[in-house]
Amino acid sequence: MTNLDSALRVRGLRGGRVSDSTRAMKSMKKVGILTGGGDCPGLNAVIRAVVTRAEQLGVEVLGIRGGWRGFLEHDTEPLTRARTRGILHEGGTILGTTRVNPFQVKGGPERVEACFKAWHLDGLIAVGGEGTLSLAQKFHERGLAVVGVPKTIDNDLSGTEVTFGFDTALAIATDLIDRLRTTAEAHERVMVVEVMGRHVGWIAVHAGLAGGADVVVVPERPTTLEEITKVVLLRRAEGKTFSIVVIAEGALIQETDAQEAHLVLSNQQPDAFGRPRLGGIGAHVARCIEEATGIESRVTVLGHVQRGGTPTARDRVLAQRFGVKAIELMHAGQSGVMAALQADQIVAVPLAQATKRKAVTEDWLQVADVFCEGPDLSKNPPSGSSG
Numbered sequence: 471m472t473n474l475d476s477a478l479r480v481r482g483l484r485g486g487r488v489s490d491s492t493r494a495m496k497s498m499k500k501v502g503i504l505t506g507g508g509d510c511p512g513l514n515a516v517i518r519a520v521v522t523r524a525e526q527l528g529v530e531v532l533g534i535r536g537g538w539r540g541f542l543e544h545d546t547e548p549l550t551r552a553r554t555r556g557i558l559h560e561g562g563t564i565l566g567t568t569r570v571n572p573f574q575v576k577g578g579p580e581r582v583e584a585c586f587k588a589w590h591l592d593g594l595i596a597v598g599g600e601g602t603l604s605l606a607q608k609f610h611e612r613g614l615a616v617v618g619v620p621k622t623i624d625n626d627l628s629g630t631e632v633t634f635g636f637d638t639a640l641a642i643a644t645d646l647i648d649r650l651r652t653t654a655e656a657h658e659r660v661m662v663v664e665v666m667g668r669h670v671g672w673i674a675v676h677a678g679l680a681g682g683a684d685v686v687v688v689p690e691r692p693t694t695l696e697e698i699t700k701v702v703l704l705r706r707a708e709g710k711t712f713s714i715v716v717i718a719e720g721a722l723i724q725e726t727d728a729q730e731a732h733l734v735l736s737n738q739q740p741d742a743f744g745r746p747r748l749g750g751i752g753a754h755v756a757r758c759i760e761e762a763t764g765i766e767s768r769v770t771v772l773g774h775v776q777r778g779g780t781p782t783a784r785d786r787v788l789a790q791r792f793g794v795k796a797i798e799l800m801h802a803g804q805s806g807v808m809a810a811l812q813a814d815q816i817v818a819v820p821l822a823q824a825t826k827r828k829a830v831t832e833d834w835l836q837v838a839d840v841f842c843e844g845p846d847l848s849k850n851p852p853s854g855s856s857g
């Protein structure tokens with residue numbers, strides 16, 4: 471065997487598994503790929519992986535720009551290995567992304583189907599979170615071949631142990647909590663840190679644990695303002711001069727015992743999927759803590775920095791594994807499935823299962839309880855607690 475032969479074999483271009491899967495679906499010639507919903511680090515790594523593997527399988531890739539909008543506006547870009555070189559480490563997405571929902575546009579689904587025909591697409595790889603993948607499932611039910619890739623910093627998709635983007639968001643949030651700790655300590659303040667995560671508390675629990683937070687508030691466990699201020703006062707009584715409160719944007723707060731737990735939103739306009747635009751709870755809680763305890767309190771909303779910049783090494787690797795699996799699933803003739811991580815293997819799970827919300831489980835909250843609210847709180851309530 472020549473050096474070139476052996477190099478090509480290692481890269482999957484000759485022999486081995488590639489020719490097996492090539493035999494599996496010879497008819498597949500061209501697939502589309504889109505990135506939809508909020509961006510997250512690792513999207514470009516997925517695109518590059520899909521294009522690289524597709525070229526090895528002899529499949530052409532068409533990039534649909536701006537998520538589902540690209541279908542409605544005929545905004546596409548042929549993707550080649552040359553076009554996707556050098557993007558592995560880049561944040562954002564070379565295809566752009568929107569939350570455009572074709573099912574909310576008159577004749578939208580039919581227009582997407584017409585594009586499929588006109589562009590000679592044999593299938594579509596949809597890289598997205600719950601919103602994008604729910605649409606992918608709908609198109610699968612209408613007869614299009616669609617495979618999903620689980621993207622979101624929120625980590626709220628079922629069927630996969632983790633989504634790509636989550637590890638990067640967690641690393642960013644942890645770094646920022648570390649930075650807030652030093653200034654909180656210097657000024658003897660309460661720092662309320664609002665993190666993203668939509669209706670689940672994966673970022674909050676993980677970043678709270680990694681950043682040594684004193685209180686972690688998540689949607690899975692509605693919390694009263696009294697419970698939060700109690701911890702702050704207890705810490706003061708014990709001589710701890712500052713506190714870090716990590717709060718998920720979708721956390722449910724109960725103002726008083728008589729009131730229902732509710733979201734706090736600074737923007738009342740829903741997004742394109744009709745979902746609430748989260749954000750604003752941190753400022754509310756910081757204000758309430760200061761009023762109740764008299765301790766100077768500040769809020770930092772980590773916001774979109776959690777989604778920006780380069781993906782961590784773990785996310786780059788996961789994104790590439792997902793991308794390779796997605797094109798291989800499509801090439802093998804599968805549809806209505808998503809590439810997923812289970813027990814360190816990349817497997818296929820039904821899209822319909824994946825879009826069910828994955829909430830933080832009780833065991834995670836119990837670990838957070840060990841370090842956060844303090845095991846002795848109920849036995850040892852602080853005197854002068856604000857109530």
Ligand code: F6P
Binds near residue numbers: 624719741748777
């Ligand atoms: O789903 C990802 C996410 O970043 C959520 O954590 C957050 O609530 C939302 O998107 C923010 O969306 P937008 O890009 O519309 O501000």
